Amino acid sequence: MKSFARFALAGCLLAGLGVAHADEADFLRSFDGNFAGKGEVKVTTDSPTVNVSCTFKSDATATSLSLNGVCRGLIVVSRNISADLKVKGAKYAGTYIGSRSGTAGLSGSRSGNAINLGIRWATEVNGDLKAQMTLEKRGENGMRLTTTDVDPKTGKSVVVSRIDLQRT
16 A cells, blocks of 8 residues: 555656646746837946847747847947746756856746846956846736846845836
8 A cells, every 4th residue: 555655646746747847838938939128227236227128039948948139228339138048847047148247157946927047147247246137927928137136335136127028
């Protein structure tokens, strides 16, 4: 009887993993498409906010998400931005390009409708190598990209970019 109970428990655990993977795949695929929107960006935690307009192409599969886009501010300034993520189980990992510091590492997990990622910059940004990024699904056709960092002078968390995008 004990071996049957163990077998049944193992079956339930494996079935639960399959559902979790299917949910993750559906969640990732919901980001597929073209997006455009507006937001605000700070170069450093204590710099003025710059309004930006952005466009992104998002390619999503059951196990990966790739965002490639450009944000423009002050009429003549533009910056290419990209993020490539892969999911394995419940963990996300990948790279981010958008800061002047070079290619940054990303790692984290999903909570509800958001992927919460730690950023590890290639060189110091705002006095250290760490920040946070959230990619949040907003409704059927929207997403929000938010990056926060710690102000080295105050020790407080500061939103350094928030971009709201809608499927086009």
